[in-house]
Amino acid sequence: MGRRSKLSDAQWAEIERRMLEGESVRALAREYGVGESSIRERKTAHVESIKIVANQIVATERAVMSLPISAQISAHNLASKLRAISDNLASAAQYGAQTAHRLSALANSEVSKVDDASPLASVESLKGVAALTKLANDSAAIALNLIAANKETVKQLKDTPPEDQLRELSDAEFAEELARYGIEP
Template sequence: MGRKSSLTDDQWVEIERRHLVDGISINALAQEFGVNESSLRRRIKPNKAEPKKAAKSLQALAEMKVEVDAKAKHFAEQLGALPFAKQQIVSDLARKLTNTSEHMASAAEISAASSHRLSRMANQQLELVDEVDPMKTRAQLESFAALQKLANISGEMPGRLAALSRGQPPEAPPSQEEVDQELALLLGSGGG
């Protein structure tokens, strides 16, 4: 364990701010604050392989903040141009959309957990299926198929939301007819 720093947390923040924002060199800051230059470098730029990574991520965040602030200002101007009653409607709609989004995320989490549990149950039934003559254990095979179908259905919403969060269009789910045909083939009943 290293020696305790002689600088306070506020001083460290000030040093980093002055280095990144004001462009003051680490040498100058080390002299001003009476600390070893290498200590400052380790604290401000801990990853020697990529010394500017921390600064770039702070720079990227600063650029994002500028963009968000500009959008917020533009939005405030547009909202301010509306009559008060319509401003209230916009606020109510925004609250409703936020609540809906949070509820959908919660529902997706629960659906993912359900899908996982149903898949485990389906797998337990599949373990009971006779590999040589699966039709001898048709009940277990049907239980597996039904449980797996439910697992797939409950996994659709979380999968779609995950794809959307990655900026990808979600895959179109198979139609009920396609699912039923696959199930019929699996069970060897030829269609129902």
């Protein structure tokens, strides 16, 4: 573990903001009394990610503005639906994970009723543990699937050059993406 920074989180946030506004690393390092390498190591990758995302947002906004007005409305409506689907799935995953946690706790408390010396004498308790554990695992499925999907998406994004991430989809690819989310074109 590295040594603790002499700058506060608020100071690092200020440095990041100022870097995004174009101030030089050298000037910031001098002002805050830290080495240039400290700033580069801590914030450069993050700042670069922000710049890439900002450029993607601008490119997307330009692409939307180049559409006819009816298509712009459709694109905004579709984006709203996709955000709502994402939010709802995230909430379902959160509730499922909370349910899984509660059921696991109940299964754990049920385990204490099992006689260690003669576990088969506690068949009813073992059945209860098994049922609660299965329900807990089933409840966690949505959350686990979202985590797996997120992990796969991150891997794909890391493997895809930034310039290819915003390529235009063909009509068939766009319809396929909509179908993945249960939306009819």
